[in-house]
Amino acid sequence: VYSYDDSTSSWRKRGNDIVGEDGDRLGSSGAVSLSADGWIVAVGSPGAGREEEEEGSDGDGDGGGGGTNVGGQNLCAAGLSRGRVDVYSYNGVNDGWVRTTPREDPIILGDSPGDSLSVVSLSADGRRVAAGTALLEWSEEAGYVRVYDRIGGGNGVNGNNNGMWKLLGGTIVGHKQGERFGTSLSLSGDGYRLAVGGWTD
Structure with a gap:
Protein backbone atom coordinates (compact mmCIF):
# COMPACT_ATOMS: atom_id res chain seq x y z
CA VAL A 1 0.00 0.00 0.00
CA TYR A 2 1.32 3.44 -0.93
CA SER A 3 0.37 6.97 0.13
CA TYR A 4 1.02 10.13 -1.86
CA ASP A 5 3.28 12.81 -0.35
CA ASP A 6 2.46 16.29 -1.67
CA SER A 7 5.70 17.76 -0.33
CA THR A 8 7.86 15.40 -2.39
CA SER A 9 5.37 14.69 -5.20
CA SER A 10 6.01 10.98 -4.75
CA TRP A 11 4.41 7.78 -3.48
CA ARG A 12 5.57 6.39 -0.13
CA LYS A 13 5.21 2.74 0.79
CA ARG A 14 3.23 2.10 3.97
CA GLY A 15 4.08 -0.95 6.06
CA ASN A 16 5.24 -4.38 5.04
CA ASP A 17 4.21 -6.31 1.95
CA ILE A 18 1.05 -8.34 2.44
CA VAL A 19 2.06 -11.79 1.24
CA GLY A 20 -0.16 -14.82 0.72
CA GLU A 21 0.67 -18.49 0.96
CA ASP A 22 1.85 -20.55 -2.00
CA GLY A 23 -0.88 -20.74 -4.63
CA ASP A 24 -3.18 -18.17 -2.98
CA ARG A 25 -2.75 -15.65 -5.84
CA LEU A 26 -3.42 -12.95 -3.24
CA GLY A 27 -4.64 -9.68 -4.73
CA SER A 28 -4.78 -10.97 -8.31
CA SER A 29 -7.41 -9.92 -10.87
CA GLY A 30 -8.21 -6.70 -9.03
CA ALA A 31 -9.09 -8.44 -5.76
CA VAL A 32 -8.14 -5.42 -3.60
CA SER A 33 -10.19 -2.66 -1.96
CA LEU A 34 -9.22 0.24 0.34
CA SER A 35 -11.22 2.10 2.98
CA ALA A 36 -11.74 5.82 2.41
CA ASP A 37 -8.84 6.83 4.66
CA GLY A 38 -6.56 4.12 3.24
CA TRP A 39 -5.78 2.48 6.58
CA ILE A 40 -7.82 -0.68 5.99
CA VAL A 41 -7.45 -2.97 2.99
CA ALA A 42 -9.41 -6.04 1.91
CA VAL A 43 -7.58 -8.55 -0.26
CA GLY A 44 -9.01 -11.55 -2.09
CA SER A 45 -7.11 -14.79 -2.69
CA PRO A 46 -8.82 -16.74 -5.50
CA GLY A 47 -6.34 -19.61 -5.15
CA ALA A 48 -6.83 -20.12 -1.40
CA GLY A 49 -8.66 -23.14 -0.01
CA ARG A 50 -7.40 -25.42 -2.73
CA GLU A 51 -8.81 -28.93 -2.49
CA GLU A 52 -7.61 -32.02 -4.31
CA GLU A 53 -9.01 -35.54 -4.33
CA GLU A 54 -7.13 -38.76 -4.65
CA GLU A 55 -7.27 -40.36 -8.07
CA GLY A 56 -10.37 -42.52 -8.51
CA SER A 57 -12.38 -40.76 -5.81
CA ASP A 58 -15.70 -39.08 -6.51
CA GLY A 59 -15.77 -37.23 -3.21
CA ASP A 60 -18.40 -39.41 -1.54
CA GLY A 61 -15.97 -41.78 0.11
CA ASP A 62 -16.98 -44.89 -1.85
CA GLY A 63 -13.92 -44.90 -4.10
CA GLY A 64 -15.90 -44.29 -7.26
CA GLY A 65 -14.47 -42.20 -10.05
CA GLY A 66 -15.61 -38.84 -11.30
CA GLY A 67 -15.42 -36.13 -8.66
CA THR A 68 -17.41 -32.92 -8.56
CA ASN A 69 -18.12 -31.93 -12.16
CA VAL A 70 -19.05 -28.47 -13.42
CA GLY A 71 -19.09 -27.65 -17.10
CA GLY A 72 -17.51 -31.01 -17.87
CA GLN A 73 -14.56 -30.25 -15.58
CA ASN A 74 -13.61 -32.23 -12.47
CA LEU A 75 -13.18 -29.50 -9.87
CA CYS A 76 -11.46 -31.53 -7.18
CA ALA A 77 -9.17 -33.37 -9.57
CA ALA A 78 -8.15 -30.04 -11.07
CA GLY A 79 -7.21 -28.78 -7.60
CA LEU A 80 -9.53 -25.78 -7.88
CA SER A 81 -10.02 -23.38 -5.02
CA ARG A 82 -12.73 -22.12 -2.72
CA GLY A 83 -11.15 -18.66 -2.42
CA ARG A 84 -10.80 -16.45 0.64
CA VAL A 85 -10.97 -12.76 1.60
CA ASP A 86 -8.82 -11.22 4.34
CA VAL A 87 -9.01 -7.73 5.83
CA TYR A 88 -5.92 -5.94 7.15
CA SER A 89 -5.57 -2.78 9.23
CA TYR A 90 -2.53 -0.53 9.46
CA ASN A 91 -0.58 -0.34 12.71
CA SER A 123 -17.25 0.44 2.85
CA ALA A 124 -15.69 3.85 3.50
CA ASP A 125 -14.95 3.12 7.17
CA GLY A 126 -13.63 -0.38 6.43
CA ARG A 127 -16.07 -2.05 8.83
CA ARG A 128 -18.17 -3.71 6.13
CA VAL A 129 -16.89 -5.84 3.26
CA ALA A 130 -18.64 -7.48 0.31
CA ALA A 131 -17.15 -10.65 -1.17
CA GLY A 132 -18.15 -12.27 -4.48
CA THR A 133 -17.24 -15.36 -6.46
CA ALA A 134 -14.69 -15.13 -9.27
CA LEU A 135 -15.99 -18.22 -11.05
CA LEU A 136 -14.14 -19.76 -13.96
CA GLU A 137 -15.26 -18.99 -17.51
CA TRP A 138 -16.72 -22.45 -18.10
CA SER A 139 -18.50 -22.58 -14.74
CA GLU A 140 -22.23 -23.32 -14.80
CA GLU A 141 -22.74 -21.92 -11.30
CA ALA A 142 -25.03 -18.95 -10.68
CA GLY A 143 -22.52 -17.29 -8.33
CA TYR A 144 -23.09 -15.52 -5.03
CA VAL A 145 -22.13 -12.53 -2.87
CA ARG A 146 -21.88 -12.19 0.91
CA VAL A 147 -21.48 -9.09 3.06
CA TYR A 148 -19.73 -9.11 6.42
CA ASP A 149 -19.75 -6.61 9.30
CA ARG A 150 -16.99 -6.01 11.80
CA ILE A 151 -18.59 -6.22 15.24
CA GLY A 152 -16.83 -4.46 18.14
CA GLY A 153 -13.13 -3.73 18.50
CA GLY A 154 -13.08 -0.45 16.58
CA ASN A 155 -11.75 -0.58 13.04
CA GLY A 156 -8.60 -2.53 13.86
CA VAL A 157 -6.23 0.38 13.14
CA ASN A 158 -3.21 0.72 15.45
CA GLY A 159 -3.73 -2.60 17.19
CA ASN A 160 -7.44 -2.41 18.04
CA ASN A 161 -8.16 -5.94 16.79
CA ASN A 162 -10.63 -7.29 19.34
CA GLY A 163 -13.61 -7.25 16.98
CA MET A 164 -14.93 -10.09 14.84
CA TRP A 165 -16.49 -10.44 11.38
CA LYS A 166 -20.07 -11.67 11.01
CA LEU A 167 -22.25 -12.39 7.99
CA LEU A 168 -24.79 -9.64 7.33
CA GLY A 169 -28.18 -10.47 5.81
CA GLY A 170 -27.47 -13.90 4.34
CA THR A 171 -26.15 -14.97 0.94
CA ILE A 172 -27.20 -13.14 -2.25
CA VAL A 173 -27.39 -15.74 -5.02
CA GLY A 174 -27.52 -15.32 -8.80
CA HIS A 175 -30.80 -15.94 -10.61
CA LYS A 176 -29.81 -18.60 -13.11
CA GLN A 177 -27.24 -21.23 -13.99
CA GLY A 178 -24.10 -19.89 -15.61
CA GLU A 179 -24.84 -16.27 -14.67
CA ARG A 180 -21.54 -15.96 -12.76
CA PHE A 181 -23.15 -13.44 -10.45
CA GLY A 182 -20.61 -11.74 -8.18
CA THR A 183 -17.67 -11.51 -10.56
CA SER A 184 -17.83 -7.73 -10.13
CA LEU A 185 -19.30 -5.68 -7.29
CA SER A 186 -19.20 -2.30 -5.58
CA LEU A 187 -20.27 -1.40 -2.04
CA SER A 188 -21.38 2.17 -1.31
CA GLY A 189 -19.43 4.30 1.14
CA ASP A 190 -21.95 3.82 3.95
CA GLY A 191 -22.20 0.09 3.21
CA TYR A 192 -25.98 0.14 2.66
CA ARG A 193 -26.01 -0.17 -1.15
CA LEU A 194 -24.43 -2.96 -3.16
CA ALA A 195 -24.15 -3.23 -6.95
CA VAL A 196 -23.38 -6.70 -8.34
CA GLY A 197 -22.47 -7.71 -11.87
CA GLY A 198 -22.32 -10.98 -13.77
CA TRP A 199 -21.39 -12.29 -17.21
CA THR A 200 -24.84 -12.94 -18.66
CA ASP A 201 -28.16 -11.11 -18.92
Whole structure:
Protein backbone atom coordinates (compact mmCIF):
# COMPACT_ATOMS: atom_id res chain seq x y z
CA VAL A 1 0.00 0.00 0.00
CA TYR A 2 1.32 3.44 -0.93
CA SER A 3 0.37 6.97 0.13
CA TYR A 4 1.02 10.13 -1.86
CA ASP A 5 3.28 12.81 -0.35
CA ASP A 6 2.46 16.29 -1.67
CA SER A 7 5.70 17.76 -0.33
CA THR A 8 7.86 15.40 -2.39
CA SER A 9 5.37 14.69 -5.20
CA SER A 10 6.01 10.98 -4.75
CA TRP A 11 4.41 7.78 -3.48
CA ARG A 12 5.57 6.39 -0.13
CA LYS A 13 5.21 2.74 0.79
CA ARG A 14 3.23 2.10 3.97
CA GLY A 15 4.08 -0.95 6.06
CA ASN A 16 5.24 -4.38 5.04
CA ASP A 17 4.21 -6.31 1.95
CA ILE A 18 1.05 -8.34 2.44
CA VAL A 19 2.06 -11.79 1.24
CA GLY A 20 -0.16 -14.82 0.72
CA GLU A 21 0.67 -18.49 0.96
CA ASP A 22 1.85 -20.55 -2.00
CA GLY A 23 -0.88 -20.74 -4.63
CA ASP A 24 -3.18 -18.17 -2.98
CA ARG A 25 -2.75 -15.65 -5.84
CA LEU A 26 -3.42 -12.95 -3.24
CA GLY A 27 -4.64 -9.68 -4.73
CA SER A 28 -4.78 -10.97 -8.31
CA SER A 29 -7.41 -9.92 -10.87
CA GLY A 30 -8.21 -6.70 -9.03
CA ALA A 31 -9.09 -8.44 -5.76
CA VAL A 32 -8.14 -5.42 -3.60
CA SER A 33 -10.19 -2.66 -1.96
CA LEU A 34 -9.22 0.24 0.34
CA SER A 35 -11.22 2.10 2.98
CA ALA A 36 -11.74 5.82 2.41
CA ASP A 37 -8.84 6.83 4.66
CA GLY A 38 -6.56 4.12 3.24
CA TRP A 39 -5.78 2.48 6.58
CA ILE A 40 -7.82 -0.68 5.99
CA VAL A 41 -7.45 -2.97 2.99
CA ALA A 42 -9.41 -6.04 1.91
CA VAL A 43 -7.58 -8.55 -0.26
CA GLY A 44 -9.01 -11.55 -2.09
CA SER A 45 -7.11 -14.79 -2.69
CA PRO A 46 -8.82 -16.74 -5.50
CA GLY A 47 -6.34 -19.61 -5.15
CA ALA A 48 -6.83 -20.12 -1.40
CA GLY A 49 -8.66 -23.14 -0.01
CA ARG A 50 -7.40 -25.42 -2.73
CA GLU A 51 -8.81 -28.93 -2.49
CA GLU A 52 -7.61 -32.02 -4.31
CA GLU A 53 -9.01 -35.54 -4.33
CA GLU A 54 -7.13 -38.76 -4.65
CA GLU A 55 -7.27 -40.36 -8.07
CA GLY A 56 -10.37 -42.52 -8.51
CA SER A 57 -12.38 -40.76 -5.81
CA ASP A 58 -15.70 -39.08 -6.51
CA GLY A 59 -15.77 -37.23 -3.21
CA ASP A 60 -18.40 -39.41 -1.54
CA GLY A 61 -15.97 -41.78 0.11
CA ASP A 62 -16.98 -44.89 -1.85
CA GLY A 63 -13.92 -44.90 -4.10
CA GLY A 64 -15.90 -44.29 -7.26
CA GLY A 65 -14.47 -42.20 -10.05
CA GLY A 66 -15.61 -38.84 -11.30
CA GLY A 67 -15.42 -36.13 -8.66
CA THR A 68 -17.41 -32.92 -8.56
CA ASN A 69 -18.12 -31.93 -12.16
CA VAL A 70 -19.05 -28.47 -13.42
CA GLY A 71 -19.09 -27.65 -17.10
CA GLY A 72 -17.51 -31.01 -17.87
CA GLN A 73 -14.56 -30.25 -15.58
CA ASN A 74 -13.61 -32.23 -12.47
CA LEU A 75 -13.18 -29.50 -9.87
CA CYS A 76 -11.46 -31.53 -7.18
CA ALA A 77 -9.17 -33.37 -9.57
CA ALA A 78 -8.15 -30.04 -11.07
CA GLY A 79 -7.21 -28.78 -7.60
CA LEU A 80 -9.53 -25.78 -7.88
CA SER A 81 -10.02 -23.38 -5.02
CA ARG A 82 -12.73 -22.12 -2.72
CA GLY A 83 -11.15 -18.66 -2.42
CA ARG A 84 -10.80 -16.45 0.64
CA VAL A 85 -10.97 -12.76 1.60
CA ASP A 86 -8.82 -11.22 4.34
CA VAL A 87 -9.01 -7.73 5.83
CA TYR A 88 -5.92 -5.94 7.15
CA SER A 89 -5.57 -2.78 9.23
CA TYR A 90 -2.53 -0.53 9.46
CA ASN A 91 -0.58 -0.34 12.71
CA GLY A 92 1.32 2.94 12.73
CA VAL A 93 3.33 1.98 15.81
CA ASN A 94 4.97 -0.96 14.04
CA ASP A 95 4.49 0.38 10.50
CA GLY A 96 2.85 -2.89 9.50
CA TRP A 97 -0.41 -4.46 8.34
CA VAL A 98 -2.31 -6.66 10.78
CA ARG A 99 -4.87 -9.23 9.61
CA THR A 100 -8.25 -8.85 11.34
CA THR A 101 -9.72 -12.01 9.80
CA PRO A 102 -8.52 -15.38 11.18
CA ARG A 103 -6.39 -17.49 8.83
CA GLU A 104 -6.61 -20.74 10.81
CA ASP A 105 -10.42 -20.82 10.69
CA PRO A 106 -11.32 -18.50 7.79
CA ILE A 107 -14.63 -16.67 8.02
CA ILE A 108 -14.85 -15.21 4.51
CA LEU A 109 -14.30 -18.41 2.53
CA GLY A 110 -15.93 -19.89 -0.58
CA ASP A 111 -18.28 -22.85 -0.24
CA SER A 112 -16.96 -25.19 -2.92
CA PRO A 113 -13.91 -25.87 -5.12
CA GLY A 114 -14.05 -23.56 -8.12
CA ASP A 115 -15.92 -20.73 -6.34
CA SER A 116 -12.73 -18.65 -5.94
CA LEU A 117 -14.46 -16.22 -3.57
CA SER A 118 -12.15 -13.20 -3.90
CA VAL A 119 -13.92 -10.22 -5.50
CA VAL A 120 -13.99 -7.53 -2.80
CA SER A 121 -15.35 -4.08 -1.97
CA LEU A 122 -15.00 -2.21 1.34
CA SER A 123 -17.25 0.44 2.85
CA ALA A 124 -15.69 3.85 3.50
CA ASP A 125 -14.95 3.12 7.17
CA GLY A 126 -13.63 -0.38 6.43
CA ARG A 127 -16.07 -2.05 8.83
CA ARG A 128 -18.17 -3.71 6.13
CA VAL A 129 -16.89 -5.84 3.26
CA ALA A 130 -18.64 -7.48 0.31
CA ALA A 131 -17.15 -10.65 -1.17
CA GLY A 132 -18.15 -12.27 -4.48
CA THR A 133 -17.24 -15.36 -6.46
CA ALA A 134 -14.69 -15.13 -9.27
CA LEU A 135 -15.99 -18.22 -11.05
CA LEU A 136 -14.14 -19.76 -13.96
CA GLU A 137 -15.26 -18.99 -17.51
CA TRP A 138 -16.72 -22.45 -18.10
CA SER A 139 -18.50 -22.58 -14.74
CA GLU A 140 -22.23 -23.32 -14.80
CA GLU A 141 -22.74 -21.92 -11.30
CA ALA A 142 -25.03 -18.95 -10.68
CA GLY A 143 -22.52 -17.29 -8.33
CA TYR A 144 -23.09 -15.52 -5.03
CA VAL A 145 -22.13 -12.53 -2.87
CA ARG A 146 -21.88 -12.19 0.91
CA VAL A 147 -21.48 -9.09 3.06
CA TYR A 148 -19.73 -9.11 6.42
CA ASP A 149 -19.75 -6.61 9.30
CA ARG A 150 -16.99 -6.01 11.80
CA ILE A 151 -18.59 -6.22 15.24
CA GLY A 152 -16.83 -4.46 18.14
CA GLY A 153 -13.13 -3.73 18.50
CA GLY A 154 -13.08 -0.45 16.58
CA ASN A 155 -11.75 -0.58 13.04
CA GLY A 156 -8.60 -2.53 13.86
CA VAL A 157 -6.23 0.38 13.14
CA ASN A 158 -3.21 0.72 15.45
CA GLY A 159 -3.73 -2.60 17.19
CA ASN A 160 -7.44 -2.41 18.04
CA ASN A 161 -8.16 -5.94 16.79
CA ASN A 162 -10.63 -7.29 19.34
CA GLY A 163 -13.61 -7.25 16.98
CA MET A 164 -14.93 -10.09 14.84
CA TRP A 165 -16.49 -10.44 11.38
CA LYS A 166 -20.07 -11.67 11.01
CA LEU A 167 -22.25 -12.39 7.99
CA LEU A 168 -24.79 -9.64 7.33
CA GLY A 169 -28.18 -10.47 5.81
CA GLY A 170 -27.47 -13.90 4.34
CA THR A 171 -26.15 -14.97 0.94
CA ILE A 172 -27.20 -13.14 -2.25
CA VAL A 173 -27.39 -15.74 -5.02
CA GLY A 174 -27.52 -15.32 -8.80
CA HIS A 175 -30.80 -15.94 -10.61
CA LYS A 176 -29.81 -18.60 -13.11
CA GLN A 177 -27.24 -21.23 -13.99
CA GLY A 178 -24.10 -19.89 -15.61
CA GLU A 179 -24.84 -16.27 -14.67
CA ARG A 180 -21.54 -15.96 -12.76
CA PHE A 181 -23.15 -13.44 -10.45
CA GLY A 182 -20.61 -11.74 -8.18
CA THR A 183 -17.67 -11.51 -10.56
CA SER A 184 -17.83 -7.73 -10.13
CA LEU A 185 -19.30 -5.68 -7.29
CA SER A 186 -19.20 -2.30 -5.58
CA LEU A 187 -20.27 -1.40 -2.04
CA SER A 188 -21.38 2.17 -1.31
CA GLY A 189 -19.43 4.30 1.14
CA ASP A 190 -21.95 3.82 3.95
CA GLY A 191 -22.20 0.09 3.21
CA TYR A 192 -25.98 0.14 2.66
CA ARG A 193 -26.01 -0.17 -1.15
CA LEU A 194 -24.43 -2.96 -3.16
CA ALA A 195 -24.15 -3.23 -6.95
CA VAL A 196 -23.38 -6.70 -8.34
CA GLY A 197 -22.47 -7.71 -11.87
CA GLY A 198 -22.32 -10.98 -13.77
CA TRP A 199 -21.39 -12.29 -17.21
CA THR A 200 -24.84 -12.94 -18.66
CA ASP A 201 -28.16 -11.11 -18.92
